[in-house]
Amino acid sequence: MSYPCISFIGIGLMGAPMAENLIAAGYPLTVWNRTAAKCAPFAERATIAASVEQAAKAADIVIVMLENGAAVEQVLVEQGLIANLAPGSVVIDMSSAPPTMARAHAALCAARDIGYLDAPVSGGTVGAAEAALSIMAGGDGDTLEQVRAVLETLGRVTHIGPVGAGQLAKLANQAIVGITIGAVSEALLLAAKGGADPVAVREALMGGFASSRILELHGQRMIDRNFEPGAPARIQLKDMRMILDEARNEQLTLPLAQRVHDEYLALSANGQGEADHSGLLLALEHINGVRLGEPSLPSRAQPRKD
Structure with a gap:
């Protein structure tokens, strides 16, 4: 051959x-x-x-x-x-x-x-x-x-x-990925702040309608605090920017994509653009002054020093 x-x-x-x-x-x-x-x-x-x-x-x-x-x-x-x-x-x-x-x-x-x-x-x-x-x-x-x-x-x-349709499909993929990472970050932090075990929450959700590959892989990354880059956050930010540019070209407004873009922008501004894109959790922790999985999460009035 x-x-x-x-x-x-x-x-x-x-x-x-x-x-x-x-x-x-x-x-x-x-x-x-x-x-x-x-x-x-x-x-x-x-x-x-x-x-x-x-x-x-x-x-x-x-x-x-x-x-x-x-x-x-x-x-x-x-x-x-x-x-x-x-x-x-x-x-x-x-x-x-x-x-x-x-x-x-x-x-x-x-x-x-x-x-x-x-x-x-x-x-x-x-x-x-x-x-x-x-x-x-x-x-x-x-x-x-x-x-x-x-x-x-x-x-x-x-x-x-x-030609171009492949890139449009990739933008659709990255919109779902970025927005879902944001949703998983918020869901796990919400549950943990209220006193639930985020490990058990993730396990329970994996058996229900909220199950997803993002929850499976990136939810585990968040729990393990493993933010070594598979896909760096700065690349996800670049993709979110392209999504919004394409939306403007098509005269569309995408509020969820805009919000997630801004969160990745904040993550990069905090010097964490090289973290994995699941590290969006870090930006959420920063604005709330809390950290996922701690037995006693500090209040926003007393943010962590590290």
């Missing part, structure tokens, strides 16, 4: 395990990262490109997994990734970026006879490591079928619609 040559751009928290899965599946891989040292673990198993241009020229398929739209624009356009791709190749942008940017990049690719998909993901670092990501693909159906086997190496693929 002949495998296409893949260049993977962005070896970060998500990109590294995704690249590992592609190598394990037998794909010839070239990797490039803005911080070159992050490519070092792949030196014996993949080609490390010295530049975006070199990565582009080595590829039948380019997968992009970068932190934000500005980074994607810099790599695809300013550093010339699209300009150095051969006709017939395919760009798969799996980053989270504005839908308008996806459409603009697709137009640049189409002008050079290059396929393009916006295919952001959900599932976090655990899903990336387990090849269990939910992949939301926007773009031409024939282009998706051309690279489906590659994407299925990384997770479950759903064709959402035309």
Whole structure:
């Protein structure tokens, strides 16, 4: 079986395990990262490109997994990734970026006879490591079928619609994630402040209508106070900002998204933008002067000093 040559751009928290899965599946891989040292673990198993241009020229398929739209624009356009791709190749942008940017990049690719998909993901670092990501693909159906086997190496693929639809689905996902993290934070703090055991509350809720993946995983993180980043709060803030920008473009008002955006903004302003996004609990504790799970929670008039 002949495998296409893949260049993977962005070896970060998500990109590294995704690249590992592609190598394990037998794909010839070239990797490039803005911080070159992050490519070092792949030196014996993949080609490390010295530049975006070199990565582009080595590829039948380019997968992009970068932190934000500005980074994607810099790599695809300013550093010339699209300009150095051969006709017939395919760009798969799996980053989270504005839908308008996806459409603009697709137009640049189409002008050079290059396929393009916006295919952001959900599932976090655990899903990336387990090849269990939910992949939301926007773009031409024939282009998706051309690279489906590659994407299925990384997770479950759903064709959402035309270019930009994948990014719209990701915004919908992040709205639900951010708002639900806020709801779980408030629910557990409310119960604990009244004297209930938050461990038992979470266990009881997991068996009822309020059960969710957020309650299961992030509720446990809150109880354990484990805020090591799987998905940093600053990234969730970026996503909430994109949700509100898209809402304004569509002349929509989203009060819950606005409120959660403001809470993540406060969390980042308090120097906790690198905490996991479940760390939104920390912002809620700060404004209430209390801490989840303490036997005797201090009053707001006497906030904690630490």
